[in-house]
Amino acid sequence: xxxxxxxxxxxxxxxxxxxxxxxxxxxxxxxxxxxxxxxxxxxxxxxxxxxxxxxxxxxxxxxxxxxxxxxxxxxxxxxxxxxxxxxxxxxxxxxxxxxxxxxxxxxxxxxxxxxx
Amino acid sequence: xxxxxxxxxxxxxxxxxxxxxxxxxxxxxxxxxxxxxxxxxxxxxxxxxxxxxxxxxxxxxxxxxxxxxxxxxxxxxxxxxxxxxxxxxxxxxxxxxxxxxxxxxxxxxxxxxxxx
Numbered sequence: 321x322x323x324x325x326x327x328x329x330x331x332x333x334x335x336x337x338x339x340x341x342x343x344x345x346x347x348x349x350x351x352x353x354x355x356x357x358x359x360x361x362x363x364x365x366x367x368x369x370x371x372x373x374x375x376x377x378x379x380x381x382x383x384x385x386x387x388x389x390x391x392x393x394x395x396x397x398x399x400x401x402x403x404x405x406x407x408x409x410x411x412x413x414x415x416x417x418x419x420x421x422x423x424x425x426x427x428x429x430x431x432x433x434x435x436x
Numbered sequence: 437x438x439x440x441x442x443x444x445x446x447x448x449x450x451x452x453x454x455x456x457x458x459x460x461x462x463x464x465x466x467x468x469x470x471x472x473x474x475x476x477x478x479x480x481x482x483x484x485x486x487x488x489x490x491x492x493x494x495x496x497x498x499x500x501x502x503x504x505x506x507x508x509x510x511x512x513x514x515x516x517x518x519x520x521x522x523x524x525x526x527x528x529x530x531x532x533x534x535x536x537x538x539x540x541x542x543x544x545x546x547x548x549x550x551x552x
Contacts, residue, residue: 354540358479363527363542411479417538424471425540427481 322418323347326428333404333435341399341431343414349394350416354425355387358411367412370397404435438463440528442543449518450551456503457513457546459528467533470504471540472513476524484526487511489533515548523550 323346333339343353351372356364368389369377376389386408388400401408414428439462449455461470472484487495487504494502499519503512511530515522528543 352538361547363545364481366539366541369539413479413481415481415540417540424469424483424486425481426483430479 322426324350324414324416324426324428326414326431328431329429330432331434333433335405335435336403338400338402339404339433341401341412341414341433343397343399343416343428345395345416345418345426348416348418350397350418351394353391353397353414353416355389355397355399356413356415358413358430360411364413367399372397401433404433406435409433409435438465438468438530438532438541440530440541440543442528442546444546445544446547446549448549448551449515451518451520453518454514454516455518455548457515457526457528457548459511459513459543461509461511461528461530461543463509463530463532465532468530469533470502470511471529472500472502472511473527473529473542474522474524475527475545476521481527485513518550520550520552523548 325344353370355367358364367382370389370391372391378384391397413430415425417425441460468489470487474482474484485497485500499516501514525545527545529540531538531540
C-alpha cells in the first residue's frame with residue numbers, strides 16, 4: 321500500500337513552453353503533498369507544500385508564478401513549470417505522508433525534465 | 437527550524453562488512469521523527485528505517501539499525517553484512533511530529549559504494 325505514482329518519468333520540452341507533472345496517491349488520500357527538486361548528486365530541496373483545496377505554500381526563493389501547483393483532489397497534485405528555460409532542467413520528485421506508512425513519507429519515482 | 441547534517445559525502449565498504457553513516461540534526465521541537473532514506477541509481481526514494489524521538493530504543497530493520505543519541509542530536513545508520521544492492525545515496529531526514537506542515541528536511545546525502 322501507500323503508492324505514489326508520478327508521471328511522466330522523463331520529459332523534454334522547448335524553451336518557453338510549459339510542462340505539467342502529475343503526482344497521484346493510488347491507494348490513499350493525501351491532503352498534503354510535497355514537491356522537491358534535486359540537482360545531480362545533490363540532496364532534495366523542498367519547493368512547495370501542496371494543500372488540497374487551497375493555495376500551495378512555497379519555500380523561500382521559489383517562484384510561485386514559475387512553478388504552479390494545483391491540488392484539486394485528495395489524490396492528485398500537479399506541478400506546472402511555466403515558460404520553461406534550460407536552468408529549470410532538473411529532477412522533480414513528489415511525496416505524500418500517510419498513516420499507513422507509520423508517518424513515513426512515500427515518494428513518487430520522479431520526473432527528469434530537460435529543457436532545450 | 438530543523439537542520440540535518442551529513443558530514444560524509446562518500447563512504448565505501450567491502451561486501452559483507454559493516455559500515456556506519458553519520459547524521460546530526462538540530463531542532464527546537466520536543467518531538468520529531470527521524471528517517472534514513474536510500475536512493476539507488478533509479479532515483480526512487482526508499483524508506484530504510486525510522487525513529488520516533490520519544491522512543492529510547494534504537495530502531496532496527498533486519499541488517500539496518502540506528503544509534504540514536506537524543507542529547508547529542510545524533511542519528512547514525514549501521515548497515516551490517518553489506519550487500520552490493522546496498523550501494524546508493526543515503527539521506528538522513530527529520531520532521532517535527534506536530535508542528536505546521538510537517539516538512540521533511542534532508543541532509544546532504546552520503547554516497548555508499550560496496551566493494552566486491
